[in-house]
Amino acid sequence: MEQALDGLDRRAFRWRTGREGKVKVEDALGTIVEEVRKNADLHQSMMQWRRDFHRHPEIGFGEHRTAARIAELLRDWGIEVTTGVGGTGVVGIIDGCRGLGRSIALRADMDALPIVEQNDFAHMSAHHGLMHGCGHDGHSAMLLGAARHLADGRDFAGRIVLIFQPAEEVLTSGAREMIADGVLDRFPFEAIYAVHNYPPLAPGTAAVRTGPFLASADSFHIEVTGLGGHGAQPHLARSPVAPACEIALALQRIASQSVNALDNCVVNTTMVRTGDTHNVIPDTALIGGTVRCFREEVRKDNAAEIDRIATNIARAHGCEAKVDYVWGHPATINTAREAERAATVLTSLLGDRQVITDHPQIMGSEDFAYFLQQRRGAYIVLGQGGSMIHNPRYDFNDEILSTGAAYFVGIALSELAGGPAKPSGS
Numbered sequence: 001m002e003q004a005l006d007g008l009d010r011r012a013f014r015w016r017t018g019r020e021g022k023v024k025v026e027d028a029l030g031t032i033v034e035e036v037r038k039n040a041d042l043h044q045s046m047m048q049w050r051r052d053f054h055r056h057p058e059i060g061f062g063e064h065r066t067a068a069r070i071a072e073l074l075r076d077w078g079i080e081v082t083t084g085v086g087g088t089g090v091v092g093i094i095d096g097c098r099g100l101g102r103s104i105a106l107r108a109d110m111d112a113l114p115i116v117e118q119n120d121f122a123h124m125s126a127h128h129g130l131m132h133g134c135g136h137d138g139h140s141a142m143l144l145g146a147a148r149h150l151a152d153g154r155d156f157a158g159r160i161v162l163i164f165q166p167a168e169e170v171l172t173s174g175a176r177e178m179i180a181d182g183v184l185d186r187f188p189f190e191a192i193y194a195v196h197n198y199p200p201l202a203p204g205t206a207a208v209r210t211g212p213f214l215a216s217a218d219s220f221h222i223e224v225t226g227l228g229g230h231g232a233q234p235h236l237a238r239s240p241v242a243p244a245c246e247i248a249l250a251l252q253r254i255a256s257q258s259v260n261a262l263d264n265c266v267v268n269t270t271m272v273r274t275g276d277t278h279n280v281i282p283d284t285a286l287i288g289g290t291v292r293c294f295r296e297e298v299r300k301d302n303a304a305e306i307d308r309i310a311t312n313i314a315r316a317h318g319c320e321a322k323v324d325y326v327w328g329h330p331a332t333i334n335t336a337r338e339a340e341r342a343a344t345v346l347t348s349l350l351g352d353r354q355v356i357t358d359h360p361q362i363m364g365s366e367d368f369a370y371f372l373q374q375r376r377g378a379y380i381v382l383g384q385g386g387s388m389i390h391n392p393r394y395d396f397n398d399e400i401l402s403t404g405a406a407y408f409v410g411i412a413l414s415e416l417a418g419g420p421a422k423p424s425g426s
Contacts, residue, residue: 039402042148042149042405043401043402045145045148046141046142046144046398046401046405047141047398047401049069049073049140049141049144050137050138050141050396050401051123051137051398052123053066053069053110053132053140053141054123054124054125054131054132054137054395054396055123055124055125055126056126056127057112057113057125057127057130057131058110058111058112058130059111059114059170060111060166060167060168060169060170060172061087061088061111061166061167061170061172061177062111063110063111063166063167064088066088066110067083067089067090067164067166068083070164071083071090073144073147074090074092074144074147074151077147077148077151077152079092079093079147079151079162080093081093082186082187085178086174086175086177086178086179086180086183087167087174087177088110088166088167088174089163089164089165089174089177089178089181090163091163091164091183091186091187092161092162092164093159093160093161093162094150094151094154094160095158095159096154096155096156096157096158096160096416097154098155098156098157099157100158101156101157101159101416102158102190102415102416103158103159103160103161103188103190104158104159104160104161104189104190104191104192104193104411104415105160105162105163105189105192105193105371105375105377106143106160106161106162106192106193106194106411106412107143107163107164107165107192107194107371108136108139108140108142108143108163108164108194108195109136109139109140109164109165109168109174110140110165110166111136111166111167111168111170111174112125112130112132112134112136112137112169113130113131113132113133113134113390114129114130115129115131115390116128116131117131117392117393118393119392119395121395131394132396133392133394134389134390134394135196135197135384135389135394135396137396138197138396138397138398138400139195139196139197139404140164141401142195142401142404142405142407142408143164143404143405143408145401145404146406146408146409146412147162149405149409150409150412156412156413156416156417158416160412160416163183163192165178167367168366168367171326173367173370174367175369175370176370179370179371179374184375189375190375191338191375191377191415192372192375192376192377193342193377193378193379193380193411194366194368194371194378194380195380195381195382195404195407195408196366196379196380197384197389197396197397197400198382198383198384199383199385199386199387199388199389199394200383200388201382201383201384201385202383202385203384203385203397203399203400204350204383204403205354205355205382205383206346206349206350206355206356206381206382206383206403206407207355207356207357207359207380207383208334208339208342208346208356208357208359208379208381209334209357209358209359210334210335210336210339210340211333211336211339212294212332212333212334213331213332213333213334213361213362213379214331214361214362214363214365214366214369214379215264215266215292215294215331215332215361215362215363215364216291216292216294216296216329216330216331216365216369217290217292217328217329218290218291218292218299218302218303218325218326218327218328219288219289219290219325219326219328220287220288220289220290220303220323220324220325220326221287221288221323221324221326222247222286222306222322222323222324223284223285223322223324224240224243224247224284224285224310224319224321225283225284225319225320225321226238226239226240226243226281226283226285226317226318226319227281227283228280228281228282229280230279230280230281231278231279231280231281234281237281238318238319239282239317240274240282240283240284240285240314240317240319241274241275241281241282241285242317243285243313243314243316243317243321244272244274244287245272246313246317247287247309247310247314248269248272248287249269250309250313251267251269251287251306251309251310252267252268252269254267254302254305254306254309255267258301258302258305259293259298259302260298263293263294263295263298264293264294265291265292265294265298265302266290266291266292266293267289268290268291269287269288269289270288270289270290271286271287271288271289272285272286272287273285273286274286287310291303291306292365294331294361296331299331303325303327306323306325310323311323328365329365329367329369329370330369330370330373331365332365332366332368332369332372332379333369333372334372334378334379335372335376335378338377338378339357341378342378342380342411343357344414345407345410345411345414346380346407348410349403349410359381362381380407382403382404383400384396384397384400385397
């Protein structure tokens with residue numbers, strides 16, 4: 001269907017080895033990105049796919065149209081496809097023509113957000129209340145572009161597993177559901193890579209780091225119960241309002257007073273709700289917030305501290321506090337070998353001054369973390385500029401589609417040309 005990469009010189013994508021047999025990825029990668037970026041057909045195809053996905057956004061586990069379109073394209077290119085993995089997930093398999101070898105995975109997310117879009121361009125959402133406000137339309141289009149090239153040439157040994165994941169934005173997690181559905185056993189791979197657009201960085205730049213990159217994301221909900229009554233007779237009641245206010249303020253001090261200053265951490269009270277009118281003491285007050293950190297020990301300590309603070313303050317006021325701590329996604333932790341390989345590929349694509357390998361940790365979260373708990377891998381961000389994600393005026397920057405596709409191609413060929421991986425955990 002698409003002729004995006006038909007005109008490319010296949011010799012540019014073959015890896016050259018030195019006298020010691022080590023792969024010189026830098027030489028080939030520079031040529032890869034140059035050819036991909038110059039290919040107008042490839043860029044046009046990815047832009048059309050991306051804008052079609054943007055026009056028809058679908059919420060997590062409801063990506064039926066998106067998944068069907070992705071599966072159709074993959075099959076058109078001769079890629080073995082399995083649908084319905086973990087709900088609406090799509091998995092494609094590309095085997096190289098050079099025989100058996102290692103297996104690696106490339107992952108893109110597909111779902112949209114429940115946001116009313118405020119853009120007015122031609123490809124704005126056709127479904128009121130839903131929009132691609134996080135760029136997953138672009139991530140899917142980039143991986144499709146890479147898949148088209150990899151399937152056309154297949155000039156590698158081993159296997160590439162393409163994972164189009166549903167429901168990254170929901171707590172139940174498409175990554176976790178795909179793992180529960182056996183994606184790791186049904187389609188085995190040794191390492192996995194993912195890309196996300198990142199508006200704070202300019203187009204033509206990227207960032208990756210070894211170790212924890214994105215934070216874990218938990219939430220808490222506290223119900224403080226007292227005894228309602230007349231506002232003029234507080235001595236006959238047990239107001240939950242004062243303890244709720246004290247709890248909200250006390251929780252704000254956890255990050256500064258209870259957590260080691262060397263550990264990045266956020267404990268943020270974002271909601272306090274109680275009462276309906278000025279002269280009635282309510283029975284209950286509700287408090288909610290978010291917790292972000294990068295180490296499991298800190299995560300567990302935060303949960304215990306929230307419970308301790310809420311319980312004791314409520315008790316001191318003659319009230320009770322019920323704490324519901326919701327464990328969300330864990331921290332996204334890149335393994336050293338894969339983060340270094342990603343940095344090498346990105347440097348070949350963008351230049352060493354455009355790749356940040358010591359980027360500050362990001363307090364946002366990603367359910368890609370569940371894959372990284374099971375396999376080695378790396379998560380990188382590509383600069384795209386413009387509005388922040390989860391904004392009703394956000395739109396993915398089509399300018400970076402070719403860079404993302406070239407990165408996926410480069411990391412795949414780099415991995416499959418690079419020889420045996422180090423043992424897990426190294």
